[in-house]
Amino acid sequence: MTAPLLRVEDLVAGYAPGLPVVHGASLEASAGEIVTLIGPNGAGKSTLLKAIAGLVTVERGSIRIAGCDVVGLPAHEIVRLGVGYVPQTGNVFTTLTVLENLKVGGHLLAPAQRAERLAQAFTRFPVLAERRRALARTLSGGQRQMLAIARALMTAPRLLLLDEPSAGLAPVAAEGVFAELRSLARSGVAVLMVEQRARAALRVSDRGYVLAEGRNRVAGPAATLLSDPDVAAAFLGGRRAA
Ligand SMILES: Nc1ncnc2c1ncn2[C@@H]1O[C@H](COP(=O)(O)OP(=O)(O)O)[C@@H](O)[C@H]1O
Ligand SMILES: [Mg+2]
Numbered sequence: 001m002t003a004p005l006l007r008v009e010d011l012v013a014g015y016a017p018g019l020p021v022v023h024g025a026s027l028e029a030s031a032g033e034i035v036t037l038i039g040p041n042g043a044g045k046s047t048l049l050k051a052i053a054g055l056v057t058v059e060r061g062s063i064r065i066a067g068c069d070v071v072g073l074p075a076h077e078i079v080r081l082g083v084g085y086v087p088q089t090g091n092v093f094t095t096l097t098v099l100e101n102l103k104v105g106g107h108l109l110a111p112a113q114r115a116e117r118l119a120q121a122f123t124r125f126p127v128l129a130e131r132r133r134a135l136a137r138t139l140s141g142g143q144r145q146m147l148a149i150a151r152a153l154m155t156a157p158r159l160l161l162l163d164e165p166s167a168g169l170a171p172v173a174a175e176g177v178f179a180e181l182r183s184l185a186r187s188g189v190a191v192l193m194v195e196q197r198a199r200a201a202l203r204v205s206d207r208g209y210v211l212a213e214g215r216n217r218v219a220g221p222a223a224t225l226l227s228d229p230d231v232a233a234a235f236l237g238g239r240r241a242a
Contacts, residue, residue, distance in 0.1 A: 002030070002031075003067065004028040004030045004190075005030055005031050005158055005235065006027075006028060006029040006030075006052065006064070006065055007063075008028070008048070008061070008062070008063050009030050009062045010059055010060065011051060011058065011063065011229060012024055012027055012060040013047060013058045013059060014059070015047075018059075018113075020059055021083040021214050022044040022048050022051065023044075023214035024214070025215060025216055026216060027216070029159065029191070030190055031189070032189070032190070033190060033191070033205075034193070034194055034205040035205060035206065036198075036199040036201040036202055036208045037192065037193070037208070037209050037211055038193075038194075038201070038202070039157040039210050039212050043212050044165050044211060045163075045211050046194060047214075048211065049161045049192070049194060050085075051083065052083065052085075052159075052192075053078060053085040063196070065083060065158075066082070066158070069073050074094055075242070079157075082156075082157050082158035082159060083160075084155060084159070085161045086148045086149055086151075086160070086162040086165060087163050088163040088164045091151070092148050093145050094136045096136055097132065097134060098128050098132045098136060099111045099118075100149055101136055102117075102118055102150060105120070105132060105150070105151035105153075105155070109155070114137075114154070117156065118154075120153075124153075125147075127143055127146065128143070128146060128147055133134060141170070142169055142173030142176055142177065145166075145169065145173070146176075157189065158188075159190045159191075160181075160189050160190070161193070162181070162191070163194050164193075164194055164195060164196055165178075166195060166196075166197050167196065168177070171200075174204075175200070176201065178201065178204040179204075181193065182204050185206075189231055201239070202226050202236075203226065205222040206222060207220065207222055208217070208220065210225070210235050217235075218231055218235075
């Protein structure tokens with residue numbers, strides 16, 4: 001078996017020294033799989049993603065990308081190592097056009113490469129090509145989320161981190177986002193997302209982790225988590241149809 005692309009071990013991280021909100025969490029994600037992180041509000045899920053992206057201080061533990069420990073590296077170096085991050089809010093510039101947003105996403109690239117990646121983005125997301133001159137704020141919620149993902153893809157990440165990509169979307173738009181993530185995973189990207197829509201997210205995932213109070217609670221194949229009555233009762237909102 002090949003080593004996972006991302007390996008987080010015993011991570012302690014937070015916003016102020018000595019006051020961590022992630023208390024020793026561990027997880028892995030491999031190329032081509034979707035891994036979903038669920039858990040109650042305030043569990044530290046977003047903070048864990050931010051730590052991987054280099055956006056919060058890590059006090060202890062390790063974060064390896066393809067074997068390289070990235071703890072302490074500035075966020076732009078982590079981008080260069082192949083990590084894309086789609087935050088939950090503020091993930092597009094609403095006053096810029098679709099095209100401008102994508103250009104910003106590719107600002108680290110040489111012009112020829114940026115042009116190539118733009119063409120790839122418009123092939124992957126035809127709706128963004130159609131609306132390339134539109135201001136991002138005029139997009140529907142689903143289109144905006146596609147733009148946020150397309151923007152993160154401009155640097156061709158090997159690992160894509162997404163914080164609640166379906167938040168605020170109608171079910172059909174959420175399914176569109178999840179289908180896009182499946183397609184990305186098929187192309188070899190490792191996808192790690194945090195989701196409140198736990199059931200729907202696990203249905204498109206290979207594996208899942210439940211985080212509570214900054215610590216791992218349960219982990220396993222997504223199908224196992226979905227069929228575990230204890231997990232369902234405690235973390236999936238109980239209702240099967242949701
Ligand atoms: N920018 C911040 N500064 C200080 N504390 C924060 C900040 N963001 C989140 N927290 C705190 O960290 C804890 C975990 O938050 P978060 O990682 O956002 O949880 P989750 O995404 O699982 O809901 C919460 O207690 C929250 O209040
Ligand atoms: Mg969160």
